[in-house]
Amino acid sequence: MLRENPDGAPVRIYGTNVDPSAPALAACDVGEVEPHRVGNDVYADFALDFCRRHGVDVLIPPRRLDALAGRAEAFAALGTRLMCSSPGAIGALTSKGRTYEAARAIGVPVPEWRVVSDADGLRAAVEDLSRAGETVCIKPAGEYSAFGFRILDDSPLSMRDLLQPARPLVSVNAVADALKRAADGQEKVPQFIVMPYLDDPEVSVDCLSAPGGRLLAAIPRAKEGRYRLLLDNPAYAEIAERLVGHFRLAYLSNVQLRHRHGRPVLLEANPRPSAGIFQTAFSGVNLPWAAVRLLLAGDPGPLTGLRLGGRVAVTETVTEVTPGAFADAA
Template sequence: MVSPVRVWLNRTYAENVFFMDQLRRNPADRAVEIHATHGDPDSPVLAAADTAELEPEGLSPAGYVEYALDQCARRGIDVFVPRLHQSAIVAHRAEFEAAGTALLAPPPEAVAVFQDKVVAYEAVRAIGVPVPPWWRVRTAGELVRAVEELEDLGHRACFKPASGAGGVGFRMVTRDPFSLAHLNGFPSPSVPLPLVVEALRAAEEPVDWLVMPRLEQPEVSVDCLTGPDDRVRLAVGRTKNGRRRGFTLHERWLTPARRIAEAFGLHHLSNVQFRMYEDRPVLMDVNTRPAGGLHQLALCGINVPWAAVRLALGDDPGELEPPFLGQDYTVVSGPRPLRPVTLPQQRPDLATAPATPAPATPAPLAAQAAQAAQAAATLGTPAP
């Protein structure tokens, strides 16, 4: 009997519940057991896992590596997909391999290049991939000069942290004075330049920002699966233009993404993001981890998480190509079950779970699906 593949995802994004679903629905019908750890007890990733633990707080990167090695040994982890403290973890790949755990992550040299966006832009430009103009700023004076230069070129300026993930810290600069217009409707990423300058001058520590022109849509995120031989096995672009999403295999996006993945050894799963600067695509960001939207490639008939796990275990899936491109779509939110718990502020008659301590491990996904099906039958609606 073939033993289940044990996969661990550490403190990761909520969207990776879909990553976990796809591993369980793999085309080989191989049993997969998923372990998850997180700092938030209400993370849906914990609820969706077969076994789950809360991560200890306050660990240094070195301390977290020791914690991770212990988790892998105690849980018999075959494949570890690290997000938190990825750079520290991949530096100890040999120790994880000695414990029988494969890391689904690039080597430390590749991770280091893309931790700092300035280093990344310089390295990527050196291999011929276009990047937007940028200024690294740490003071109010540097910010004003960069904004003025961009405005002289006819562009609207924006800034973001030189290191960071996703859109955290991204803001667009406006010359409009702060007024009620900024308080109407939904919060805006636009901030008046004088307020930013004032905040910088009052700050005790300098910032480390990248100032760039605001790049235009479409935004294209190319998901890549790359082998330890630096050869890309799969590259598919996911397009975003407002609410509309879609897929592309156009080489104007895929060729530079492959070049980056192969040149820098972005082994296993990575995500290369582009936007438009004037009339050409330029690099926006590179993620050395699975993208939160990776599961959307299921609409193209491919199970990328499973292909990545196979590759990590030494079972090379070979070059992959989607059998078709899915139709355009949009993204909406939906409910996912959480670990049962009664919050202190809930009235007993409104509590959605008995007032008992949460179990050490959440119910398996199959049990949750059965409960959802029973509830749907009671309501007379189709089960999810």
């Protein structure tokens, strides 16, 4: 979408990943391995050095935003514009508990939730939330994407379960035991969110907004097997607009919703572009390029003619990777 931008501007893509074999690097003109499991200062120094060495004009970070958000002036001194919201917004949205508290305060529907970090807290949260016959799930409360998500289920497996596609199920006892072993071993235990398992469809709203949080475009999409639906439902965009405005999000962000008793509720809000933003390519608006224009020139370009209500297919393709393409980076 960046290369095939509506302005016909030449674009050169630089990418980094902790895994030298990451397929995403094959799509870049220049790929490099980034440091893994390092502190914010080390990561920020790496990013600054990378942009300096390669003369990067625009940096669009999909992760480690907490390491970079406060360094906009340092990047600007190198000639690099950082596409990122404020450190305050990043800090609030990195914690799902704080996100839910803020969302509830501004009238955005949120599920019930409990924040836990030990075995006793987990058992109490599950007992509390499952009283009404709810299916309960758990996930890390920080920035872990979908990693760590589990549905808590103590019921015995049936033959039907064994013959169906696998689901991310785990027993309450297994999770409680893992938390206790970690605490006994003095491991660092992050906070977890325990909450009801919400209903489909899951809706992801890709947002473009001006600095300060004014929403310029919102594209809701949902999964339907191999297809993605570009939804024409103002209710989803209204929730996204309220959150983007409250947190004063800038440029690209993403709001994820699921449903409870037929109404949309907040799942999470991310101050970064979603991994699935490419699925909006047929909406009539090139969100990534509009964000680049907005960052560099203060003008996103035309945002009219948004096409919603359609369905697109997500297909696989095979790309040849030149042997040794990232030998220098490794």
